[in-house]
Amino acid sequence: MDDNLSMTQEQPSKKGLCSVRHGLAFILQLCNFSISTQQMSLSIAITAMVNNTATSIQPNASVERPSTDYSQDYWNETRKEFKAVAPTYDWSPEIQGIILSSLSYGSLLAPIPTGYVAGVFGAKYVVGAGLLISSVLTLFLPLGADAGVAPFIVLRVIQGIAQVMVSTGQYSIWVKWAPPTERSQLTTIAGSGSMLGIFIVLIAGGLLCQAIGWPYVFYIFGGIGCACCLLWFSLVYNEPKNHPFISFSEKSYILSSLAQQDSFPDWSLPIKAMVKSLPLWAVIVSYFCQYWQFSTMMAYTPTYFSTVLEANVRDSGILSALPFITGCVCLILGGLLADFLSSRKILRLITVRKLFTAIGVLLSAVVLLILPWVKSSFSTTVALLVLSSSFSSLCDSGALINFLDIAPRYGGFLRGLMQNFAYISGAISPTATGFFISQDSEWGWRNVFIVATAINVSGLIFFLIFGQAEVQHWAKEQTSTHF
Known part of the structure; x- marks a missing residue:
């Protein structure tokens, strides 16, 4: 009777996507979305940040069809004002290459220690801190560019370390949350946020640069990351047994499915x-x-x-x-x-x-x-x-x-x-x-x-x-x- 009751309680947790563990996967999807947009923002914005590429955009703007509508004229003037206050820089191709690569310099330093610390102490605060630091630094990148190449590169290196905290630390979550038979779907749902982020930044990044200026690429995607931090810290827990909203049946199902392996x-x-x-x-x-x-x-x-x-x-x-x-x-x-x-x-x-x-x-x-x-x-x-x-x-x-x-x-x-x-x-x-x-x-x-x-x-x-x-x-x- 007890075995039948246990199976009855656990079975509903195996069906559908309306479970806490799948909700966790979708929250991680948003986090990965934010990190990937922040990673790709400079690749899009740098075409407008550098003098030679910025000036090449102007002929395209000059061939736009003139409009007699007042609101359209007002929007065009506003857009020009936004673009006028967005500075451009005399960065050589070599300097651009170093700046674009600087994110990887930080990324090379952190994965192993980050994964180890997240595995021992839990991923909630490692991932959350990484997302928060990366998002805040994204907001400050336009100021860093104004300050000079060296400060800008330093910000990017630190940002690379913070982003590794997210991409590496999150896998420690699935050690405690993912039943072996659901490991692929949970990790791929979470990981798909990276590709979704790249898609959005490639679609919207160039339009934002042309419409209101390149700094807003960093402001918008940095702000989205800060909003994701609130969601992360309020709804994510390291283990199912500590989550306040998880059902007893889902908790039992996860714990029983992981009981056969030494995953601690x-x-x-x-x-x-x-x-x-x-x-x-x-x-x-x-x-x-x-x-x-x-x-x-x-x-x-x-x-x-x-x-x-x-x-x-x-x-x-x-x-x-x-x-x-x-x-x-x-x-x-x-x-x-x-x-x-x-x-x-x-x-x-x-x-x-x-x-x-x-x-x-x-x-x-x-x-x-x-x-x-x-x-x-x-x-x-x-x-x-x-x-x-x-x-x-x-x-x-x-x-x-x-x-x-x-x-x-x-x-x-x-x-x-x-x-x-x-x-x-x-x-x-x-x-x-x-x-x-x-x-x-x-x-x-x-x-x-x-x-x-x-x-x-x-x-x-x-x-x-x-x-x-x-x-x-x-x-x-x-x-x-x-x-």
Whole structure:
């Protein structure tokens, strides 16, 4: 009778998206949305912040159709006033490159310690503090730019550290909140906010710069981040048992589903065992290889549209946003499908992870290799870039979430470790891309896509050979090696 009653109480918590754990996923989606808009804001605004690009926009403004309507004339005058008070700077291409890269300098410093601290002390205050610091610094970036290049870079470095606190620390939440059979859907719902943020900032950023001036790009997205902080601190708790609004049935379901695994972090870290673990290296290599392609496409998609397809700045931003919105949708659908296949025992969990990784890598690789040969067709190029992003998003339900399968106990620390390799990849790939394009303007893009494909497929092969989904022995018990 007690067993039947318990199952009756737990069953409703398994259905639908109206649960506290799914609400937590949507709050994290908003947080990731805010962080990604703040990450991308400068990439959009810098075109209006620099003298040579700012002046190139003026001819486009001069060809607008004159209006006899008074309200329209008033709006045009107001817009000119806004743009007049927005300063421009004499930043050379080298200085621009350093400024754009400065966010990554801070990002390289923080992932491992942030993941470790969040895993031990809980993610609520780590993630909340990171979001608050990044949002406030976003509001002050226009003042930092006025103060000079050095203060501006310092603000960006600190902002990079704060943003890592959000992107790394949040995975410690799922150690206590995500049942194993829902891990893919919860993490992909939360992670989809990043792609949604990139989509919105690419769509709206250029329009904001043209309409009311580039400082408002930072003011608006910084303000949204501050609002998300209020939501985060008031509704998020580290563990289900401490949440005031969770139902007894949902709490029982989560705790019982996690009872079979040792998912509670400790101060000790089995470093030697981690270094020798091939399944862990399979995930690390996958992170590096897949983020090579992602970083390349995120950094250079607007450039590809403007140089190869000769689109203007506004259209380039809008077209560049399309792959990210489709990727956001496919990311969520992929997570739901992966959990469906594993929870219904249709496929083993490791089969699901490898299948989704293989589909995501191979199909996106085929699409990228086709791109250089269809550059004369505008619509075909756009369609292929959209397909590439859609296929790549399936990897988030494959190798990119696999670290929670093999070592949930050290999820926060491992997420930080993975992000370090992702940032290293993100620092190298744009530089390599710029080298290829500068060497050969006609076929440089072909070389960029070939290299990205070769690296990505290499990572897939390594993961298919050594990837596992069982909790590793070093993640089940303490060892004699400590951190």
